[in-house]
Amino acid sequence: MILFKKASDILSFIENQRSKGAQTGFVPTMGALHQGHISLVGQSKSQTSLCISSIFVNPTQFNNKSDFEKYPITIEKDIEMLEAAGCDLLFLPSLDEIYPHGFKAPFYELGYLETVLEGASRPGHYQGVCQVVDRLLTIIPTDILFLGRKDYQQCMVIEKMINIRGFDTRIIIGDTIREQDGLAMSSRNVRLNSLERKQATGIFKALTYIKNNIQQGDLGKVLEEGKGILTQHGFVTDYLQLTNRELQILETWDGKSEVIALVAAYMGDVRLIDNMKVA
Numbered sequence: 001m002i003l004f005k006k007a008s009d010i011l012s013f014i015e016n017q018r019s020k021g022a023q024t025g026f027v028p029t030m031g032a033l034h035q036g037h038i039s040l041v042g043q044s045k046s047q048t049s050l051c052i053s054s055i056f057v058n059p060t061q062f063n064n065k066s067d068f069e070k071y072p073i074t075i076e077k078d079i080e081m082l083e084a085a086g087c088d089l090l091f092l093p094s095l096d097e098i099y100p101h102g103f104k105a106p107f108y109e110l111g112y113l114e115t116v117l118e119g120a121s122r123p124g125h126y127q128g129v130c131q132v133v134d135r136l137l138t139i140i141p142t143d144i145l146f147l148g149r150k151d152y153q154q155c156m157v158i159e160k161m162i163n164i165r166g167f168d169t170r171i172i173i174g175d176t177i178r179e180q181d182g183l184a185m186s187s188r189n190v191r192l193n194s195l196e197r198k199q200a201t202g203i204f205k206a207l208t209y210i211k212n213n214i215q216q217g218d219l220g221k222v223l224e225e226g227k228g229i230l231t232q233h234g235f236v237t238d239y240l241q242l243t244n245r246e247l248q249i250l251e252t253w254d255g256k257s258e259v260i261a262l263v264a265a266y267m268g269d270v271r272l273i274d275n276m277k278v279a
């Protein structure tokens with residue numbers, strides 16, 4: 001694996017490879033890697049000839065200062081994991097490489113997507129996500145961008161940004177990788193103490209409960225029961241909602257159409273998110 005720190009270096013390397021016919025797959029991350037990230041690298045390896053990953057903890061997407069300051073950093077282990085997974089290039093930029101002096105962030109018209117769920121709970125978060133992915137796709141010309149379904153709304157936001165900016169990049173969305181007890185893998189999980197870690201399976205239990213108990217008609221009862229499971233496990237719920245594929249909130253269900261349950265909840269000061277197709 002070749003490691004790059006300078007945007008101009010990785011850009012010219014990739015342009016050279018592309019001129020020889022390489023197809024690029026890109027897995028952007030914020031590091032503290034786990035098997036969720038590595039599964040995306042694996043998909044990139046199997047579908048493109050040049051697999052690229054990046055590690056950059058993007059300050060502009062954190063609406064909470066302490067969440068940014070406490071974001072785990074495990075760079076040496078990350079490099080070992082990427083190397084073992086067969087990643088070809090790793091971009092490890094400094095803040096200045098991503099946001100050079102004089103950089104002016106554009107405003108992305110994300111519309112409805114920025115008003116619900118993560119958009120509503122984390123003001124400015126998706127503008128920051130778009131800024132960094134926009135910069136990264138400019139530095140790393142990407143044929144296929146690999147994203148995780150765990151961040152369902154983020155996938156939709158990035159797809160919209162790609163359309164707005166006109167990047168010639170296709171998105172492939174990988175399934176959520178979970179621990180044995182169902183907890184979705186997340187870099188933030190390492191911030192849980194051992195009791196919190198055990199309790200954290202409550203998110204998966206709440207989502208699974210909804211999946212097993214959703215009924216045609218009013219959805220209020222099953223949602224309340226799901227919130228009850230979160231509370232029993234020590235979570236403070238930020239939101240638990242049922243939506244259609246476009247993230248429009250559902251209050252009733254016709255018994256036929258697709259339904260997604262999306263949750264954000266605090267275990268202590270650690271905020272976890274997850275989602276599941278429940279119908």
Ligand code: AMP
Binds near residue numbers: 030036147150184185
């Ligand atoms: P992050 O480092 O958390 O910004 O995530 C980088 C990429 O990995 C994003 O596309 C995430 O959606 C994806 N990802 C994070 N956790 C998981 C998981 N448990 N399973 C699959 N993909 C994931």
